[in-house]
Amino acid sequence: MAKTDPCPISPETLSALADGEESGDEALRAHVAACPMCRAEMDGVIAIRRLLRRSSLRVPTPEGFWPAVQSRLDARDRASRSVVRRLLAAVAAALGTRWGLRLARDAVIAGAAIAALLALLWFAPPREPAQSPAPTVLQAIALDFQENTMSVGGRRLPYTSPAEAHSAFVAAVGYPMRVVTAPTQRVSFIGGRVVSGAGVNGIELAYTLGPHRISLYQVPDAGQTRPSVPSDAGAPRRYQFDAVCGCNIVAWREDGVLYALVSDLAHPTLLQIANHVKQAPLVGA
Amino acid sequence: MLRGKDRKDSTEDRRAEFEALAQKYQRDIFNGALRMTRSRDDAEDLAQETFVKAYSSFHQFRRGTNFKAWLFRILTNTYINVYRRKRRGPEFVALDDLTADLAALNRAEEGHSPTEPEEAALARLPDEEIEKALSELPEVFRLVVILADMQQLPYRDVAEALDIPVGTVRSRLFRGRRILRRRLREYASGRGMI
Numbered sequence: 001m002a003k004t005d006p007c008p009i010s011p012e013t014l015s016a017l018a019d020g021e022e023s024g025d026e027a028l029r030a031h032v033a034a035c036p037m038c039r040a041e042m043d044g045v046i047a048i049r050r051l052l053r054r055s056s057l058r059v060p061t062p063e064g065f066w067p068a069v070q071s072r073l074d075a076r077d078r079a080s081r082s083v084v085r086r087l088l089a090a091v092a093a094a095l096g097t098r099w100g101l102r103l104a105r106d107a108v109i110a111g112a113a114i115a116a117l118l119a120l121l122w123f124a125p126p127r128e129p130a131q132s133p134a135p136t137v138l139q140a141i142a143l144d145f146q147e148n149t150m151s152v153g154g155r156r157l158p159y160t161s162p163a164e165a166h167s168a169f170v171a172a173v174g175y176p177m178r179v180v181t182a183p184t185q186r187v188s189f190i191g192g193r194v195v196s197g198a199g200v201n202g203i204e205l206a207y208t209l210g211p212h213r214i215s216l217y218q219v220p221d222a223g224q225t226r227p228s229v230p231s232d233a234g235a236p237r238r239y240q241f242d243a244v245c246g247c248n249i250v251a252w253r254e255d256g257v258l259y260a261l262v263s264d265l266a267h268p269t270l271l272q273i274a275n276h277v278k279q280a281p282l283v284g285a
Numbered sequence: 286m287l288r289g290k291d292r293k294d295s296t297e298d299r300r301a302e303f304e305a306l307a308q309k310y311q312r313d314i315f316n317g318a319l320r321m322t323r324s325r326d327d328a329e330d331l332a333q334e335t336f337v338k339a340y341s342s343f344h345q346f347r348r349g350t351n352f353k354a355w356l357f358r359i360l361t362n363t364y365i366n367v368y369r370r371k372r373r374g375p376e377f378v379a380l381d382d383l384t385a386d387l388a389a390l391n392r393a394e395e396g397h398s399p400t401e402p403e404e405a406a407l408a409r410l411p412d413e414e415i416e417k418a419l420s421e422l423p424e425v426f427r428l429v430v431i432l433a434d435m436q437q438l439p440y441r442d443v444a445e446a447l448d449i450p451v452g453t454v455r456s457r458l459f460r461g462r463r464i465l466r467r468r469l470r471e472y473a474s475g476r477g478m479i
Contacts, residue, residue, distance in 0.1 A: 015459040056435035
C-alpha cells in the first residue's frame, strides 16, 4: 500500500485478517468492505495464498516412499526387541517393571545418546576417577510412574509430582550433582538411571521440554578426549570435550566430572540450557 | 508430566495406530520437506526421518490433539537440527541486509497501483517461477510461508513449530508474502502478463 495513502489500516493487519487471525472490530470490517485499496490488498493476499496452496499439492511422494518408511519403522520395532534392550528390561524388571518397559520403549529414542556416552566411556584411559557414586545405591534406584513411587534399596518412597520425584532421586543418589531446573513449567523430569561402562558409574537425568527430550549425563572425568561418536547420519563424528561440541550435544568438564547435555533441541537452545545448568548451584551437596 | 495414562503395551497396536494416523499426511510432509530443503533427495530423507521420529515419540502425542500440527513440528525441528547445516546457498541472511532489502521494498511499493486484478495474473504463472520465487525467499520467511500458506496451519501451530511468538509469525508471514508478490509481479510484468 502506498505511503501517501490516507487509509489507516496497515497491510499487515489486512494480511492477518485474510487469514482469519485478526479479531478486528466492526469498524475495521466496515472500512475494509468500503475501501478499494484495502479490498485490493486483501484480494492480493488471498490470491498468493491460493497460489501457494495449489503449488503445495503438486508434487506426489516418490515411488515407494511409504514402504520405505514402513521398513524403517520395522527396524525400530526390531531394535526395541533387541538383546541389549531385553537385558536392560530384565535388569529394570528386577527393580520396577513398568519403568523397565518405559526404558525399553524410550531406548530407541535415547539409544543414540546412550551409545554416544558409552562410546565416550570406552575411550577412557585407565585412571583413578575423581568421584564415583556408590554403585550399590544407584543400581537400586528405580522410578515407577504408574505407581508414583520410587524404590531405593528395596524401600518404596511415594511421590506426588515430577518435582518431588526429582528431589527424591537427587537425595537418593547422595552426592552433589547438577540438574536441569526449569525457568518455565515446560521442563518435566521423566526419569533417572545409572549409566556404566569402563569401570565407572555415572547417572543420566532425563527430561522433556515440550516435544523435545533432554538428557543430562554426569560421569567421573577420566580424561576422555576426542572420542569418536556414532551419529544418526552414519559417519562418526569426533567431539572435542574441552570445548563446546556441535549438533545436539553440549559437554564440559568441571571439578573432576564430565557433563554431557544431549538433546534433539537445536544447538543454540541447548547452549542456553547448558549455561543455566552450569550457573545453578549443585544439588544434593 | 506423569505418565499415568493408559497405554497399549503391544507394539503391533501402537504401530497400527500410528500408521492409520500418519499415512494420510505423507504427501503434505514430503511437500513441506521439499520446500524447506529445496532438494528432492534431501526432502525424501527428511520426510522419512520425520515419520520415524514421530513414531519414536508417538507415546508423547496426546490423542485428540492436532496430529498434523504435531507432525509438522517434528518436520520443522528435524529440518532445523539436521538439514539446515547441509543446505546449499548462504547460511543465513544478515539482519542488516534484510532490513535494507525491506526498506527498498517499501520504497518500491510507493505509488504502485495494480492495473489488473492480481489474482488473475498470479494464477497464470508457471509453477517453476513460483518455486523459484519461494526458494529465493530468505529462510526466516520461507518456513513461515510453507507452514501457514502451503500447509494451512493456524498461526498458533506455526508459532509452536518454529518456537517463535504468534506476533512474529504474523509479521514474518506478511513480509514473506509481500516479497513473493513483488517478485512474482516483476516476473509477470516483465513478460507482459500485467
